[in-house]
Amino acid sequence: MRSALFIAGLALALSALQLVDVRHQNLAAFMHIQQLAGEYDRLNEQWGKLLAEQATWTVRRVESRARAELGMHNPPPGAVYYLLLRPAASVAAAGAQP
Template sequence: MRLVLIAVLAGLVTFASAVELVLNRHASRKLFVELQALRIDKQRLDQEWGQLLLEQATWATQVRIESMARESLGMVMPGPGQVFELR
């Protein structure tokens, strides 16, 4: 009688651990899929960042800033006598 009880118990424990394994395995797969999606997101964001950086650098070239300052804003370089040094 006691032997049977132990056998049944052992069987139950084994079954429970098997179920647990399956669940964990499933959870790990799910997390991995998520990780994979995040990796793709990261790659996409990195690429977008690179493109934005490039765009910013292109807008901010000295050539463009100078021509805007001179032409649209009518700015000029101060000549000698117009610059005062504060100490």
């Protein structure tokens, strides 16, 4: 009877300590998850920015920079030559595609 009581008391003390420990771990894990959520937000923000930037490059910037800085232009119709590899059958459009 006495030893049973002792064991129960010990178990109680141990579980109390464990509770404290688990609470602590929970808090630490929560802080970690908060941090990760912040990271997720930040990466999301960056992803959105990159998507937008990519779109701007593909749609606008590459062409305007090619024109302005490299002096590139679409060839006028007279400057486009087609080489027919097989006469009239299939048309290979060499050199005409941008």
